[in-house]
Amino acid sequence: MRAGRAWPRWPQPAPGADAALLEVLHSGRWSIASPYGGVATYEQRFAGDFAAYLGVGHCVPTASGTAALMTALEACGVGAGDEVIVPALSWAASASTVVGVNAVPVFADVDPRTLCLDPAAVEAAITPATRAVVVVHLYSAVADLTALRAVADRHGLALIEDSAQAHGATYKGLKVGTLGDVGTFSMHHTKVLTSGEGGAAVTDDPALARRIEHLRADGRCRAARPPLPGAPELVETGELMGSNRCLSEFQSALLIAQLKTLDAQNSTRRANAVLLDRLLAEQDLCPQDTSPGTTRRTYFGYAVELPEEVRDGAASAAVAQALTAELGLHVRPVYQPLFTSRLYAPSSRRRFDIGPGHLDRLDPGRWSLPVSERAAGSFLTFHHAALLGEEEDMHDIAEAFRRVLARRAELTG
Incomplete structure (x- = not known):
């Protein structure tokens, strides 16, 4: 047995992290929904830093990677009864987020060496009900984005990159998360960029970014021009109903520091x-x-x-x-493959029984995928x-x- 040396701890606070948290603590603004204080929020600053780091036009921070995936799916038009192809070998959120927007996850097998989504399996899984493909860059691998992008484009499908495990990885010189229609990230405690909890959705499409912004802030978005100090910075546009999936100012300030390391x-x-x-x-x-x-x-x-x-x-x-x-x-x-995972059990929640036959379409017992x-x-x-x-x-x-x-x-x- 190994003895005498401890393994590195995680997370490791970056230089300046403690000062950043204290700065928020005394700022009088702990949420992006707080009254405007005359300066950009930490959330807005992190969004700019992360977008610049990735080389992408827009970043919308979210409360979690799950929130980023759900808002990305809805922003791309996925809804009730649609099918979304996801890798069979992944964390539960790859399936639960699809179910959470009343759509149907369709499991596709993975490449036996990369453990990432197999483009040929995706092609075989497409039906008239397919609306999107979610690709996960798993553990230390990057999926075959060239082939997956070609499949998605050929069939008119949205391609969403789940890059929760791949902050900083590159594919053909480009940061992962920037090659799909939307890229999503998790900043959970376990991730290589973390604020304990948190996430982000990124895109080069301003219309998708605006939809995601509404979806994560109860249907509100940041005003085109800063308001007077003390007034709300988020405005009620009436464009799109959303939910509260915002990142706090504490998490945003922490991420600004952590990104530097x-x-x-x-x-x-x-x-x-x-x-x-x-x-x-x-x-x-x-x-x-x-x-x-x-x-x-x-x-x-x-x-x-x-x-x-x-x-x-x-x-x-x-x-x-x-x-x-x-x-x-x-x-x-x-x-474990998602169709055998104890964490994927749609029938355990009545909210997913949205119509005749829907739970049957969600039944994990439908699947057997040998590579996964x-x-x-x-x-x-x-x-x-x-x-x-x-x-x-x-x-x-x-x-x-x-x-x-x-x-x-x-x-x-």
Whole structure:
């Protein structure tokens, strides 16, 4: 068992984060709905900083990545009864957000090496009811955006990039989140850019940005010109009904500070991941791949495929448990396919029973997708904080894999 050194903690407050929070605390403005104080909100400033970082025209901060996805779907015209193609291997929000706008998630299989949405599977899943495709850049991989964009354009579908696990990754030199009609991000506690909770939707389309702005602020948007101090800055336009999914001023100020450290932290993770790739490849293990167009990876999670003899749910879980004990680092299987996930259960909530046959269309029992099912039993992953450690830590991880897999017969017998 590894002893004597702790793993890096996460989150790590950036220089200036504490001062930024104190500044908000004494500003008299904790929400974008607070009376105008004569200066731009922290939320507005973060939106500008993040848009500039990504190289995109518009950023609308939201209360969570879930809120960003739901507003993106609705802004793109998705509604009751529409079908939205999503990857079968992903976090629950990939499906629950679609159900949340009264649409139907259609699960498509993933590429066996990148674990991201397979363009051929998307093409095969399209029906006359399909309105959009949501692609997730999973763990450390970027999906095949060239092929997915071509499929979406060929069929007149909106392409939404869920980049919650890929802040700073690039595809053909462009930041991910900027190649779809809308890109969405999560700033949850676990993410590489975090404010505890939070999110953002980004787009180059001003009409989509305006719709998202209304959808996340109870149907209000920022006035074209600043009002007099003390007056509301958000105006009631009557254009579109929305809900309150706004980011607080505390979170926005924190994100302004955290964004300044993102690239340096991503660079450290990337260098350590390259080393770990080499060390595990020497044991004939296969780290997660990425699509050919990827020009820079971001590591939300490091994922690696196990040897064939331990590629099933029980065996991989036993190996993960043993690795966790060896390292004092939480190692776990990758996500379960959404149609087998306990977190995807639309029938558990009456609000989703919107009409005859609708719950039948949402039934997870309809699905069986072999690549996603096989991947769930084949890959293990651990959180990106470990990649902020030293080279010695990467050797510890590789040695733990060697020790645990040397006794795999005992673990799985």
